[in-house]
Amino acid sequence: MCYIWNMQVKRMRETLYSALLLQDISFFDSETVGDLTSRLGSDCQQVSRVIGNDLNLILRNVLQGAGALIYLIVLSWPLGLCTLLICTTLAGVMLIYGLYQKKAAKLTQEFTASANEVAQETFSLMRTVRVYGTEKQEFARYNQWLGRLADISLRQSAAYGFWNLSFNTLYHSTQIIAVLVGGMSILTGNITAEQLTKFILYSEWLIYSTWWVGDNLSSLMQSVGASEKVFQLMDLMPSNQFISKGKKLQKLMGRIDFVNVSFHYSSRPTVPILQNVSIAVAPGEVVALVGLSGSGKSTLVNLLLRLYEPTKGQVLIDGFPLKELDIKWLRERIGYVGQEPKLFRMDISSNIKYGCTRDIKQEDIEWAAKQAYAHDFISSLPNGYETLVDDDLLSGGQKQRIAIARAILRDPDILILDEATSALDAESEHNVKGVLRALRSDIMTKRTVLVIAHRLSTIQAADRIVVMGGGRVIEMGSHRDLLQEEGLYARLARRQADAVA
Numbered sequence: 292m293c294y295i296w297n298m299q300v301k302r303m304r305e306t307l308y309s310a311l312l313l314q315d316i317s318f319f320d321s322e323t324v325g326d327l328t329s330r331l332g333s334d335c336q337q338v339s340r341v342i343g344n345d346l347n348l349i350l351r352n353v354l355q356g357a358g359a360l361i362y363l364i365v366l367s368w369p370l371g372l373c374t375l376l377i378c379t380t381l382a383g384v385m386l387i388y389g390l391y392q393k394k395a396a397k398l399t400q401e402f403t404a405s406a407n408e409v410a411q412e413t414f415s416l417m418r419t420v421r422v423y424g425t426e427k428q429e430f431a432r433y434n435q436w437l438g439r440l441a442d443i444s445l446r447q448s449a450a451y452g453f454w455n456l457s458f459n460t461l462y463h464s465t466q467i468i469a470v471l472v473g474g475m476s477i478l479t480g481n482i483t484a485e486q487l488t489k490f491i492l493y494s495e496w497l498i499y500s501t502w503w504v505g506d507n508l509s510s511l512m513q514s515v516g517a518s519e520k521v522f523q524l525m526d527l528m529p530s531n532q533f534i535s536k537g538k539k540l541q542k543l544m545g546r547i548d549f550v551n552v553s554f555h556y557s558s559r560p561t562v563p564i565l566q567n568v569s570i571a572v573a574p575g576e577v578v579a580l581v582g583l584s585g586s587g588k589s590t591l592v593n594l595l596l597r598l599y600e601p602t603k604g605q606v607l608i609d610g611f612p613l614k615e616l617d618i619k620w621l622r623e624r625i626g627y628v629g630q631e632p633k634l635f636r637m638d639i640s641s642n643i644k645y646g647c648t649r650d651i652k653q654e655d656i657e658w659a660a661k662q663a664y665a666h667d668f669i670s671s672l673p674n675g676y677e678t679l680v681d682d683d684l685l686s687g688g689q690k691q692r693i694a695i696a697r698a699i700l701r702d703p704d705i706l707i708l709d710e711a712t713s714a715l716d717a718e719s720e721h722n723v724k725g726v727l728r729a730l731r732s733d734i735m736t737k738r739t740v741l742v743i744a745h746r747l748s749t750i751q752a753a754d755r756i757v758v759m760g761g762g763r764v765i766e767m768g769s770h771r772d773l774l775q776e777e778g779l780y781a782r783l784a785r786r787q788a789d790a791v792a
């Protein structure tokens with residue numbers, strides 16, 4: 292038992308390692324959360340059972356059956372061959388049954404993963420479900436998968452019944468044949484009554500061994516069906532960025548060049564997301580990316596973070612292709628605040644110092660929180676910085692301020708803000724913008740900043756504004772220049788001004 296448990300933990304560790312530490316982010320785009328979690332849970336359990344239990348029992352019964360068969364043939368070869376024929380038929384039925392179980396196990400895993408996915412999605416989107424009153428629809432969606440699972444298990448029971456019937460029929464046939472053929476052999480004096488009794492006992496032994504092998508083989512096949520996906524995952528080649536040791540520069544200056552970059556997501560190979568994008572960002576420059584929703588701004592940032600590789604062109608940092616740089620070293624020097632910061636279920640201090648590799652003191656954490664205007668609300672929480680964060684505890688703006696504090700504490704050479712202030716009220720946004728301005732203007736810690744924002748008021752002071760449309764750069768310049776150009780930026784700025792008025 293302990294051995295099987297250890298095996299299971301080992302498989303779970305290997306599976307998680309393979310997914311988390313060796314795969315690119317695109318791997319997670321193509322997998323559902325339910326599928327991945329069931330691989331870690333029930334699939335790994337099945338794999339351990341194969342190694343720890345089924346194989347052992349199969350081997351023991353094969354040896355026992357082979358011994359019994361040899362003894363039977365020695366006792367009486369015609370009777371031995373009849374029993375062998377029956378056992379071969381039984382093995383044939385067993386094989387078909389085993390293959391069916393393998394297929395059924397695979398479907399069971401898939402349906403369980405889909406059911407888990409629906410349950411996880413419903414629980415995480417509970418507010419939306421409540422507000423839209425779709426509890427019954429969600430229940431029906433879940434039930435639909437459970438129905439499929441029930442259907443499969445019904446078929447599995449029917450197959451088991453067929454297998455049991457075949458076994459019983461063939462088992463009793465052996466006894467009938469033994470009595471008939473054996474009785475005639477006694478009459479003709481070929482064997483003695485004692486030999487026939489031994490024969491019946493050993494043939495029972497053989498057929499039971501065959502049954503045990505069959506039973507364990509079918510559960511082995513089920514495990515193989517379930518474990519295929521675990522092994523597929525463990526066999527995946529690790530991503531290049533984790534195996535090749537790249538360059539570590541003495542100092543990151545913060546120059547960024549997107550050179551003729553084109554990109555599409557592998558899940559939608561026919562939809563170009565970026566087309567021949569070329570942008571050069573000087574060290575210490577603040578560049579804002581604006582454009583309509585879906586124009587590819589976040590994707591460009593994803594390429595800079597090397598979450599995806601460009602399909603054409605390249606991204607250079609300080610003149611070096613991203614691929615040549617040590618990815619861990621580079622990411623340690625980049626601060627990133629995303630659109631909807633999700634916090635970890637840890638205390639606030641741990642969330643702020645998350646991913647920081649240098650030695651951090653509590654004063655540093657509080658300093659960063661003060662800079663991000665998060666200190667006051669954190670202090671008012673019952674346990675202050677020790678408060679455990681759960682998703683309902685903090686508002687969107689408060690989470691965003693914690694994420695900004697995390698980026699500030701990192702003291703990055705390149706700061707990326709993807710709609711980082713979208714959830715803040717006007718006053719907090721003004722305050723945080725002040726901090727971000729200070730962060731980049733400090734001569735000692737001058738850093739390159741890439742800002743994505745829909746609220747154009749956020750980025751007016753940027754050194755340069757890049758306007759994107761349909762995956763291309765369509766305008767570039769300062770706020771004032773772009774207003775004069777009368778293009779998309781000017782139109783967007785006018786619309787936002789109208790909306791405020």
Ligand SMILES: Nc1ncnc2c1ncn2[C@@H]1O[C@H](COP(=O)(O)OP(=O)(O)OP(=O)(O)O)[C@@H](O)[C@H]1O
Binds near residue numbers: 564
């Ligand atoms: N992981 C993904 N797989 C497939 N397509 C994706 C993925 N992420 C984004 N896309 C698609 O890429 C396009 C560009 O998305 P992106 O998030 O880069 O736009 P954006 O300009 O940042 O939009 P927004 O301002 O709304 O955040 C969209 O059409 C989006 O549907």
